Amino acid sequence: MLSQEQSRYWLEKLRSDGLQPTMQELLYYRTRLPAIARHKRNLPAISQSGPLLSKTRGRGMEFDEVRHYQAGDDIRAIDWRVTARTGKPHTKLYREEKERPVFLVTDLALTQLFGSQLLFKSVQACHLTAALAWQAQQRGDRVGGIISNGWLHREHKPAARQAGVLHFLHSLLDVHQDSFNRWQQHQRPHPAPLADTINRLQKLVKPGSLINIISDFQHFDDELLEPLARLNQRNSVRCFCSYDPMECELPQGYSAQALAVFDGEQQAQINLADKRQRERYQNTAEQRRHHQQQQFEQHGLRISYVSSAQALEQRWADLR
Structure with missing residues (x-):
């Protein structure tokens, strides 16, 4: 707290x-982005705009592979090193970046x-x-x-x-x-x-x-x-x-007067000094969260x- x-x-x-x-x-x-720890489990490292790659092949930023030259391929994409080494024309393929x-x-x-x-x-x-x-x-x-x-x-x-x-x-x-x-x-x-x-x-x-x-x-x-x-x-x-923490556990109180709470539909009286009532409340909240996690x-x-x-x-x- x-x-x-x-x-x-x-x-x-x-x-x-x-x-x-x-x-x-x-x-x-927006000003706190450098200080916020990014979770990266399902995202690739940031290098260029739009870091996720599509399976669509074309003239993009990311090299994919080299294959034999086929009629209609752009001659600007020919890999001259591989062509010279193998004696057969090869062309480079790229993966387009995709936002x-x-x-x-x-x-x-x-x-x-x-x-x-x-x-x-x-x-x-x-x-x-x-x-x-x-x-x-x-x-x-x-x-x-x-x-x-x-x-x-x-x-x-x-x-x-x-x-x-x-x-x-x-x-x-x-x-x-x-x-x-x-x-x-x-x-x-x-x-x-x-x-x-x-x-x-x-x-x-x-x-x-x-x-x-x-x-x-x-x-x-x-x-x-x-x-x-x-x-x-x-x-x-x-x-x-x-x-909110109060949805998980009631705060301990010392007032003899009960606290009136209303959720928009029902009203209840809560005695914060009643230890048993606070324990029941906490147990019910824990059971609800456990059930929720299981369902998800x-x-x-x-x-x-x-x-x-x-x-x-x-x-x-x-x-x-």
């Missing part, structure tokens, strides 16, 4: 109030508007979206995706360069503002915002894409995971679950957990 001084430090550094993201704090992650579409699916459901320490989960989700978007743009990839809260949807086809990222981030702020307004009006959460978004995503994605799903996954079942598993067969799907593993999906109580760059190396 962060101290008050640590929280103030990070909020000042991130230029955030923890409740509503601004473009200034999303631009912060990889990167899809960012950010779920800003009303359940995301909760935070007990540093940031709202929704704000952390926006930070993670911005960081992933800037990293993809730096690699030379095209960035697009869907932002939704169940009522408001913003779809973006993958676009290259900084302008595409900025356009996407402006939509991110618009949807978050809509969620914040609904939260202030005590509106009930949308019953299944992410399921509808995944259905929209299937029509937007082309094979070979990198897909990042950012949500708190408060509502997940086979109807949600099965289409994601199908997408993962021809793409690379990564899931990031935002959570059974569908062949990777899921990483992102706490809203820590600055994103403190734990970036742990996001796998």
Whole structure:
């Protein structure tokens, strides 16, 4: 748990109030790219723009192989060294570089508007979206995706360069503002915002894409995971679950008065001084996460957990 001084430090550094993201704090992650530890398990080393190679052969940047010269081959591609050594004309083949579409699916459901320490989960989700978007743009990839809260949807086809990222981030702020307004009006959460978004995503994605799903996954079942598993067969799907520490464990309290909590649908009384109640709460939360991890593993999906109580760059190396 962060101290008050640590929280103030990070909020000042991130230029955030923890409740509503601004473009200034999303631009912060563009300046932090050199300092953020990139996970490289499924990505090749960065050398040129668009680091992923297609199987299409043509005049590109990456040498593929040498074969016998065939009628119609470009004479500029003849490998004169191999030709001289073998006595038969050979030509060079190249693999074209191909930008990889990167899809960012950010779920800003009303359940995301909760935070007990540093940031709202929704704000952390926006930070993670911005960081992933800037990293993809730096690699030379095209960035697009869907932002939704169940009522408001913003779809973006993958676009290259900084302008595409900025356009996407402006939509991110618009949807978050809509969620914040609904939260202030005590509106009930949308019953299944992410399921509808995944259905929209299937029509937007082309094979070979990198897909990042950012949500708190408060509502997940086979109807949600099965289409994601199908997408993962021809793409690379990564899931990031935002959570708040209070969703895992209740803080210890000394007040005799019970704490009233409301999730938009039900209200409950919690006695923070009751050790048994806190233990039951923690056990239930652990069982839910264990079940969630099992379900994702059974569908062949990777899921990483992102706490809203820590600055994103403190734990970036742990996001796998």
